[in-house]
Amino acid sequence: MSELINFQVEPNQIWEEIETSTVQQAALDIGTAIARDINRSRLAAGLSAEGEEGPSPELLEPADAFVKVFGRPVRFLRKASSMGPTGFWGQAILRDLIWVHSNARHSSADDRIAAVSNRPQFAVHELGHAFENMLLDAVGQKKGRNSLPNSLANRTAGFFHLGRFQQSKDLGRGEIFADMFIGWVYDRWQLKNTNLLDGPLTDAGTARKKFMDDIMVDLIDAAMTHNKNP
Numbered sequence: 194m195s196e197l198i199n200f201q202v203e204p205n206q207i208w209e210e211i212e213t214s215t216v217q218q219a220a221l222d223i224g225t226a227i228a229r230d231i232n233r234s235r236l237a238a239g240l241s242a243e244g245e246e247g248p249s250p251e252l253l254e255p256a257d258a259f260v261k262v263f264g265r266p267v268r269f270l271r272k273a274s275s276m277g278p279t280g281f282w283g284q285a286i287l288r289d290l291i292w293v294h295s296n297a298r299h300s301s302a303d304d305r306i307a308a309v310s311n312r313p314q315f316a317v318h319e320l321g322h323a324f325e326n327m328l329l330d331a332v333g334q335k336k337g338r339n340s341l342p343n344s345l346a347n348r349t350a351g352f353f354h355l356g357r358f359q360q361s362k363d364l365g366r367g368e369i370f371a372d373m374f375i376g377w378v379y380d381r382w383q384l385k386n387t388n389l390l391d392g393p394l395t396d397a398g399t400a401r402k403k404f405m406d407d408i409m410v411d412l413i414d415a416a417m418t419h420n421k422n423p
């Protein structure tokens with residue numbers, strides 16, 4: 194399997210194995226979501242071809258899907274800098290570079306206390322920003338945030354009820370898109386019954402899901418084409 198994430202440190206910083214395995218799993222979760230959507234559309238295209246049987250479509254594996262879309266491994270750099278105890282943890286600097294500041298907790302025995310090791314959503318959110326940075330190369334704009342309709346450019350409804358599915362409170366379109374990228378990866382949106390972990394979605398949940406399911410197929414396609422011929 195190709196390497197998806199490359200871990201680096203500034204002086205006196207470390208990565209704990211428990212957090213690197215979570216970040217790697219987050220990248221694989223993204224690859225799984227890419228493969229899920231691309232394989233579905235390839236199979237649908239094969240089925241709609243009338244009459245004769247064509248060759249069966251080439252189906253993507255998760256790790257391969259991640260590399261084809263991101264184009265190269267993404268570096269996670271543990272920074273010596275701190276944003277303070279309540280400051281943000283991460284910053285996507287380039288399409289292949291994410292800073293994780295020293296105030297980002299490595300691990301936690303209590304799942305209610307967020308740490309890099311127990312919040313794959315944190316890494317997925319940052320990789321959502323990296324994905325947009327890559328789109329800038331591929332199509333000349335951050336087309337995820339730019340396509341977000343006004344009706345979804347808010348945080349009032351539609352997100353899955355666990356707080357970890359919104360890694361930011363910022364109302365900028367880029368942060369909202371990065372959080373919707375989490376929802377798309379895990380296919381988790383606002384439920385009518387939040388006592389459950391699955392079930393019918395609210396109208397706002399359905400609207401966010403539909404926007405992401407539709408646009409991600411196009412964005413992934415543009416990314417894969419670009420990374421084949423950069």
Ligand SMILES: [Zn+2]
Nearest residue numbers: 322361368371
């Ligand atoms: Zn962010």
